[in-house]
Amino acid sequence: MSPPSAQQVARLWTRAVAETSYIAIGRRALAARLTSRVSEVLAMLTADQELTAPARAIGAALVSSHFTDTAALTGTLRALGDELTPYARSLGREDRLRRLLAELAGGYAEALRHRTLGEQERIHTAALTARAEAEQARWDSEARFQAVFAEAAIGIGIGGLDGQIMEVNRALCEMLGYSLDQMRGLSASDFMHPSDDPEVWSRLAGLVSGEYDYFRTQKAYYRRDGEEIWTELVVSLIRAQDGSPRFAVGMVEDITERHRLLTELGHQATHDPLTELPNRTVFFERLTAALADPQPDVRVGVCYLDLDGFKMVNDTLGHDAGDQLLRAVAARLDERLAGPGRLVARMGGDEFVVLVESSPGPHELAAVAREALEVVREPVQVDGHLVTVSASIGVVDRPVHGTTAAELMKAADTTLYWAKSDGRDRWALFDQDRHAQAVGRYRLSAQMPQALDDDQFFLDYQPLVRLEDGALSGVEALVRWQHPELGLLGPDKFVEMAEHSGLIVRLGRWVLREACRQAGRWRVEHPDWQPLISVNLSPRQVAEHTLVDEVAEILAETGMQPGSLQLELTESALMATKGEPLSTLHRLTDLGVRIAIDDFGTGYSNLAYLSNLPIHALKLAGPFVSALRRPVGPGAADIEILTTLVRLAHTLKLTVTAEEVETAGQAALLAGLDCDLAQGWHFGVPCSAGEISRLLRLT
């Protein structure tokens, strides 16, 4: 028979082996390669030369092509055997084919064994190399670690899971004052410290059990010599390769100095350096915390305390004495009043505060305030002097709900002011009505400048009558405020505020000018009436440098005779007139203006000054006049006083005006005593300028 097609045999061979192993060539390339192998086999089959070597080479070539799975050999033997046996038989060379295939198998096995051993050797060598490299790297790493460990400025300790210390570095030994051997005998628990956060030990337990890998904390240690150090401590867990906990590593940084500074700063930030009491920061923190109490019925109370006349102690005994006094008072307040739920703090200067958290109510707070007053009243030994001071206290008690710290302290401040203005050495309880009035006054005060611009002020005039003949000899100008919301306001409602705010200067100037203008109008209406126009001057106006010039200007501007203008000052305003203001009075007098003392007899009437001051008139205060209308008739003493006063005034060439004359009887008596002028309901209530004109027309 003719030889089989090499291509045909190779195709079957390819199919038998292609999927057995990974080879680096495509199927077509494989088929081509096997075709040439089949041709070689066919040649070997027919030739007579030695076939061992070439047949083994074909087997070995399979292995070189990476037919490493023995299924490839099975497939090869089967494909070649099946396809070539009939042809070999026809040649009578079946034996030769069998030998050929046997040698091929032998060659394959030998090559595979060779390849396998070679690859095994290479991979083992690679493993050894890799291990050696890893070991070298580990050794390097360990050397690096050793260097870091030994020379680190930070303390490092390694402990077992039982807390036993295994290894520590020099820095840690030095930090804690132990030798290396001493440290190795110790356990983490030997370094417990009373100030340890209980968390630290539970976290260490959690770390050791593998719950977490790391924690950081600040911790104090006792050194071997008993000294305390503070550290920043980081503890990390070292796990074995399977993840189970093996060691704990602690890294310890000495932060004693930083800790001390922070503690000191913390103390400084919360304490007053002079008295060592908690400062206002702490007070406001505690107050804010107390106000945040979510329970609805809780109240909080504050006693706001200010020493009375402390400035005088400072001014007379010196600041050192003042400081000693503050320290003594602070210490006593703290000792007697501070306690659970009660904080004594210094707010600054000579101000202290007692915070009562969970206040049972105003009653309890009043007791606290009374005790505080007593504490302050106790004499204090200062530089050999026994100093006695008092305090004024504003007391506020509020439910925490709906109260803010700012609001509460504003109320306390207001209340303290009340205690001061009510006469000091006392406490006042915050009162909503009084507060509302104060707020109202404040609002009124704020409205006054605009009201002046808007002409809301006007003047009424009260008749001044000559007692001798009942003639209308003048008027006192009285200011009124037609308030757009509050209606008509008398001077008692706003003059004091204006004096306080300083607006009195503008208002007073307006009153003076308006009164003088009105006098001008009357002059036109009644040319033969020469009234005295009396206008009030406030202490503050008298103190103004420009007063004299202004008066002169107004006189010139309105054509007013200076002698027809009378300026009224109260006794207290006069008493305060020393130096500059006194010269002001002299210069006013020089202008020809008359000066009257208003409400004479209500202050400490110092008769001595009457002869020295440039004054022209006295206006007797109401009480002298009302004494004349007792139900049982005027007493002899009252008459005598009046008689003496009038006589004295006349001796000094002063005119005398009686105020608040309400009855004809009083008028008659005063006339009998030679009193010059009078005013009061009996002669006419304050009325408009038009009303005065009408009166004039009647007479």
Added chain:
Amino acid sequence: MERPRWAPADLDLDRPSVARVYDYYLGGSHNFAVDREFAQQVMQAMPNVPQLARENRAFLRRAVRTLCQEGVDQFVDLGSGIPTVGNVHEVAQEINPEARVVYVDWDPVAVAHGQAILAGNDQTAVIGADLREPDAIFADPRLNELIDPSRRTAVLLIAVLHFVPDEQKPAQLIARIAGLLAPGSAIAISHASPQGQQSQLGRAATLYRQTASPVTMRSQHEIVELFGDLDLVEPGVVPAPLWRPDAPDELDPDAAAYPGFAGVGRTR
């Protein structure tokens, strides 16, 4: 905690190594008993694993040939494993003897082996590195001696991205690699997928948990997304045997159900 760069990697010869197990699937003997035992277990769960490995290797060959024929002569094989038969440099240098190849793997034994057998081949290098740190790899002087990043380069990620879990953001990794390459460069990816063999693959994936490289299977769609902005070359992401087969007429009838996809993307 991350291991510092200077600290040694673990070398644990008692655990199977993905690289050596893969070698075993391909009929190599670069493996130890522990690898073969593990491979046998996987093959019990999924008997056609060696065939899958062969198809992956065949895709590698076809992809490298294709790219080489297009004129690419620089190759970086990330996760190269044990360079057994049909390595990248063999395939490439058959077409272009000037082609240069850098093998990268994190398995110290695979690296030592590669360095041993390629010693004296000055057109190849083997670097021990983690493919998840491409910046470090492309900064390595051994790579830069062979690869000029301003010229077109092919990066191969063959049967390796399924060892990168989602939380390590494989798409970002690929975008980062692409960013390191010149325009017109290529990234070839083959990736295991659960299609068709859900339960078998699932069991095999479970087994891989005992290696240092657990497996994350991804769907065809997810694998396409790994390519991000890259332009996929024909035929796109397909079952690995269907990617430009040598002999389309001789394809295995089951090729379309092959449990893994492959594709090549080109950088712009």
